[in-house]
Amino acid sequence: MTKIIIDLEPLANFYQGGPELGKAVDKSTIACEIAGADGVLLGTGKEFDQKRRRLFTTLVESLDIPFYIRLNSELKHAETLADIRPAMVIFPFSAEHKGSPDGAITNMQVENIQAGMEIPAELGHVKEAARLKCDCIVLNCRVLAETKTVNARLEELDKISKAAALAGRLSMGSMICAISPTAS
Numbered sequence: 001m002t003k004i005i006i007d008l009e010p011l012a013n014f015y016q017g018g019p020e021l022g023k024a025v026d027k028s029t030i031a032c033e034i035a036g037a038d039g040v041l042l043g044t045g046k047e048f049d050q051k052r053r054r055l056f057t058t059l060v061e062s063l064d065i066p067f068y069i070r071l072n073s074e075l076k077h078a079e080t081l082a083d084i085r086p087a088m089v090i091f092p093f094s095a096e097h098k099g100s101p102d103g104a105i106t107n108m109q110v111e112n113i114q115a116g117m118e119i120p121a122e123l124g125h126v127k128e129a130a131r132l133k134c135d136c137i138v139l140n141c142r143v144l145a146e147t148k149t150v151n152a153r154l155e156e157l158d159k160i161s162k163a164a165a166l167a168g169r170l171s172m173g174s175m176i177c178a179i180s181p182t183a184s
Contacts, residue, residue, distance in 0.1 A: 003038035003175045005068060005138070012042060022055055026062075033065050039087065041138075041177060043070035048077045056084050068138075070118065078104040081113075088114035090138050093125060105132055118177065121159035126166045136173035139163055 008028055015021040025042065032040050040063070045052055059067045066087035071077060078101075081089050089108050091101045105115040116136040119125040120143065129137050144156045164174040 003173070005039040005041050005066075005175050005177055006032045006037045007041045007070075007177050009041070009043045009045075009070070012045065021051075022058070025055060025059070029059060029063060029065075033063070037065060038175070039066035039068055041068040041070055041090070044072050044077050044081075046072065048072070048080070053080070053084070056081075056086065060085055068116070075101055075104050078107065082108065082111045085111075086113065088116050088136065090116040090118050091134075093117055093119045093129075102132055105134060109133075109135070116173075116175070119163075121156065121163040123163060123166055126163050126170065126172075129167075130170040130172060134172060136175060137163065137167045138175045138177050140177050 006028075008025055011024055011028055012021060015024055029040050040059070042056070042059070056067070056069060068088045068090055069081055069084070069086045070090040071081070071092060075091070078089060078091075091105065101115075101117075108115040114135040115133075116138050117129040117132065117134045118138040118140055119129060121139050126137055139160050141160070144153060144160065147153045147156055160176070164176075167174040
């Protein structure tokens with residue numbers, strides 16, 4: 001079954017790591033829990049600093065729904081995230097696979113943390129995530145949200161549905177990443 005997670009990164013970008021970030025994220029995560037979201041997602045950002053690390057730790061300890069962490073393009077922070085113990089670490093998809101996440105994915109799984117990969121809704125990308133032995137794919141719906149015409153939206157929904165179905169056949173979970181309502 002596909003899960004719906006809420007991406008709080010636009011909120012973090014809005015507050016730019018300022019003193020109000022923690023309070024804003026806390027309020028938003030409570031709203032997500034009440035609304036019935038299956039989880040919340042926050043990225044490591046451009047610089048994975050102590051403030052964001054403390055925020056991650058607090059969210060893992062206080063949420064009643066799973067907390068997922070999205071890695072930025074640098075895989076060096078993956079080791080640090082094992083100490084925080086999120087429900088899942090989501091690796092970025094890279095077509096050229098510079099600094100391939102193979103070893104980092106395995107290390108997360110050894111630590112009993114699921115490893116996912118955020119991908120566009122393309123069947124070839126689902127197969128690549130399966131080759132890397134990801135537990136789950138995270139289908140990013142930004143393209144769907146930005147699409148203007150009904151036909152283009154239906155086409156994108158068809159891609160999402162086929163990618164999720166293929167992930168299920170390849171024994172991977174799938175999640176839809178919804179853009180935070182505070183992003184607009």
